[in-house]
Amino acid sequence: MKYQALVVDEIDGTFVKTIKTLNRKNLPDNEVLIKVEYSALNYKDALSASGHKGITRNFPHTPGIDAAGEVIESKSDLWKAGDKVIVTSYDFGMNTAGGFGELISVPAEWPVRLPSGWTTRDAMIMGTSGFTAALALYKMEENRQHPDMGPILVTGATGALGTASIALLKKAGYNVIASSGKESAYGDLEVLGADEIISREAVDDQSNKPFLSPKWAGAIDSVGGNTLTTILKAAMANANVAVCGLVASPEFSATVYPFIIKGNNLLGIETATCPRWVREKLWENLSGKWNFSLPQHMIREVGLDQLETEIERMLSGKSFGRVILKHQ
Missing domain, CATH: 3.90.180.10 (Medium-chain alcohol dehydrogenases, catalytic domain)
Incomplete structure (x- = not known):
C-alpha cells in the first residue's frame, strides 16, 4: 500500500x-x-x-x-x-x-x-490548538477561575492557539483581552470575540517593579519570556496563568511576590501526556458546550x-x- x-x-x-x-x-x-x-x-x-x-x-x-x-x-x-x-x-x-x-x-x-456531528475537517480546525486552549481553560476552572473574576488575557493572539483561545473564552462567557503585534489583524480579533486589544509592547514591561496595576484575572500565554513576567506583574489576585508556549523565549525572570502576596497560580499546559479520560472529556466539551467557530x-x-x-x-x-x- x-x-x-x-x-x-x-x-x-x-x-x-x-x-x-x-x-x-x-x-x-x-x-x-x-x-x-x-x-x-x-x-x-x-x-x-x-x-x-x-x-x-x-x-x-x-x-x-x-x-x-x-x-x-x-x-x-x-x-x-x-x-x-x-x-x-x-x-x-x-x-x-x-x-x-x-x-x-x-x-x-x-x-x-x-464526536457525533463533526466532520474530520471540523476536528482539524480545532486540532491541537483548540485542544490546548480547552485544556488551559479546564485547568483554570478546576482552579476556580470564573468569568466574574475579570478579563482573561490571550497573548500571541493571531496564532492558531491565540485565535482558538479567544473564541473559546468568549464562548465560555469570559471577557477577553487580546495582545498582538499585528495591528492589521485587530478587526479580525474583534470578530473572534476580543473585548479589548492591546499591543505586544503593552505586555513587555521593562521596569524592575515587582508589581504593575492589576489588569487581568488570568491569562493563556503562548509567548513566554518577558511577556510571561509582565503577565504575572499585572495579574489580579488569585489569577490563573496558563503557560502554553515559548514563541519569544523558554526563559523568564520573576519574583515570588505574585504567588505569595497575590496568590497567583502558574499552570503548566502539557497536552502530550494528558490522561485519556481528560482528553475524551475535552473533545466532548469542544463538540458541545465549548463548540466555537472560526x-x-x-x-x-x-x-x-x-x-x-x-x-x-x-x-x-x-x-x-x-x-x-x-x-x-
Whole structure:
C-alpha cells in the first residue's frame, strides 16, 4: 500500500522537505492503521520540519501532530475498520510519523472517537490548538477561575492557539483581552470575540517593579519570556496563568511576590501526556458546550505541495489563524 507524505531529511546538516511516495512498510508496526483525511499545521510541526532536535530526534521524519481520518485496519478491540477518529498528542508527529502523511500507524490508545456531528475537517480546525486552549481553560476552572473574576488575557493572539483561545473564552462567557503585534489583524480579533486589544509592547514591561496595576484575572500565554513576567506583574489576585508556549523565549525572570502576596497560580499546559479520560472529556466539551467557530477567512485549506510555504510563514511570524491540510 503506497501513500504520499511530506518527508524532512537531514542532508549534511541541512533539513530538506520533500513530498515522497512511500510504502506502508515505512510506518511503525502499531495496532491501528488510519487513512488521514485532514491534518493541521502547528508551531511544533514547523519546528520539527526545520530540524529542531528538541522536537524530533531522528530524520528522515514526517511531521504533523494532528490527524483525523478513518481506521482501515485494527489489531485492537478498541477500534474497527470504518471508525472515524482524531489522533493528537503522545509522541505523534514528533518521533512517530505524523499527519503530513496520508497513512499513519499508531497504538490503539492514541486515537479518540470523532464526536457525533463533526466532520474530520471540523476536528482539524480545532486540532491541537483548540485542544490546548480547552485544556488551559479546564485547568483554570478546576482552579476556580470564573468569568466574574475579570478579563482573561490571550497573548500571541493571531496564532492558531491565540485565535482558538479567544473564541473559546468568549464562548465560555469570559471577557477577553487580546495582545498582538499585528495591528492589521485587530478587526479580525474583534470578530473572534476580543473585548479589548492591546499591543505586544503593552505586555513587555521593562521596569524592575515587582508589581504593575492589576489588569487581568488570568491569562493563556503562548509567548513566554518577558511577556510571561509582565503577565504575572499585572495579574489580579488569585489569577490563573496558563503557560502554553515559548514563541519569544523558554526563559523568564520573576519574583515570588505574585504567588505569595497575590496568590497567583502558574499552570503548566502539557497536552502530550494528558490522561485519556481528560482528553475524551475535552473533545466532548469542544463538540458541545465549548463548540466555537472560526470565520472562514481565518481558515486556510492547503495541500501537501503548499505546506513548505506555510511552514516558512509560521516561522517568520506571518501566519494567522488556522492552516489545515487536506489529503487527496
